[in-house]
Amino acid sequence: MGPQVRMSGRGNSRQWLSNLMIIGGPILVCISLLLLFTLTPGPQPKAATTDSSCIISAEAKRSNLMETLKKIETSYFHILYPENIFVKSGATPEEIRQFFRPWDPTPASLKSKTDEANTLRAELIKLKINRTLLKLRERKAIYVAKQILLNNFGWAPFTKNYYTGDWMLGPDFFCWQPICDVFYNLNAVISAFKPRNVSDLRKLDHLFQQHNHTFDRYIDNLKLGVRTGFVRQIEACRAGIHDMHYLKYWNIFLYNESGKYSTPCHFEQRSVQRLVFLQ
Ligand SMILES: *[C@@H]1O[C@H](CO)[C@@H](O)[C@H](O)[C@H]1NC(C)=O
Numbered sequence: 001m002g003p004q005v006r007m008s009g010r011g012n013s014r015q016w017l018s019n020l021m022i023i024g025g026p027i028l029v030c031i032s033l034l035l036l037f038t039l040t041p042g043p044q045p046k047a048a049t050t051d052s053s054c055i056i057s058a059e060a061k062r063s064n065l066m067e068t069l070k071k072i073e074t075s076y077f078h079i080l081y082p083e084n085i086f087v088k089s090g091a092t093p094e095e096i097r098q099f100f101r102p103w104d105p106t107p108a109s110l111k112s113k114t115d116e117a118n119t120l121r122a123e124l125i126k127l128k129i130n131r132t133l134l135k136l137r138e139r140k141a142i143y144v145a146k147q148i149l150l151n152n153f154g155w156a157p158f159t160k161n162y163y164t165g166d167w168m169l170g171p172d173f174f175c176w177q178p179i180c181d182v183f184y185n186l187n188a189v190i191s192a193f194k195p196r197n198v199s200d201l202r203k204l205d206h207l208f209q210q211h212n213h214t215f216d217r218y219i220d221n222l223k224l225g226v227r228t229g230f231v232r233q234i235e236a237c238r239a240g241i242h243d244m245h246y247l248k249y250w251n252i253f254l255y256n257e258s259g260k261y262s263t264p265c266h267f268e269q270r271s272v273q274r275l276v277f278l279q
Pocket residue numbers: 130131132133
């Protein structure tokens with residue numbers, strides 16, 4: 001009897017325990033989950049909204065620095081170097097269709113670009129800015145913008161300054177001249193020009209004509225160089241032609257009009273341009 005009673009007593013307590021487990025278990029889980037959710041800190045507000053380093057400083061606004069940098073950016077992409085429009089931050093296909101055109105080696109165009117770069121640089125230098133009040137990023141932007149404007153709107157100062165006359169020289173050992181990037185640029189935007197109707201098709205035809213003009217005019221520039229005695233040494237000329245043929249326009253050199261363009265290499269220059277414009 002005694003053991004049985006004890007047994008039943010033990011059985012009762014076991015049942016009580018299992019009841020407690022069945023009923024209390026889920027409750028316990030719920031409570032701990034609730035505690036977990038209420039006590040852990042919620043998702044942090046987005047870094048972008050709290051990170052003050054990207055907010056324009058009062059001094060940059062007051063001194064018109066931001067406006068001037070914006071103007072330089074717009075001038076660069078829309079007017080002077082529309083062949084690079086695709087690296088502009090947030091450029092839409094519409095914007096690309098509206099502004100893109102291949103590099104224009106016409107002497108008058110080279111001259112106006114050089115003059116515009118000089119004007120913008122003078123404008124930037126003229127700003128009355130207390131630099132100690134600027135953010136580090138803004139201070140850097142001033143120096144970089146000045147430098148690329150001095151190089152006539154390019155990180156690589158090749159063929160960019162009209163007054164140096166090197167736009168008559170043809171490509172160099174590394175093929176760093178804009179003529180070497182013409183198809184690279186077209187390759188980057190061609191999907192934005194997918195035609196949907198006849199007028200789109202005409203636009204595309206016009207684009208190809210502009211490319212024809214680019215190469216035609218470039219050859220005329222070389223001829224002008226020859227006429228005026230502004231030429232590279234024969235070794236440098238050979239190296240430049242070699243690069244055009246085998247490095248930049250390989251398939252086109254081999255197969256003429258049926259040659260397919262393939263991207264030769266990447267251009268560090270583009271990422272630098274992004275840096276400059278605070279993107
Ligand atoms: C620039 O700002 C700093 C900090 O407010 C100030 O000490 C300094 O006098 C200012 N410099 C000029 C030239 O206004």
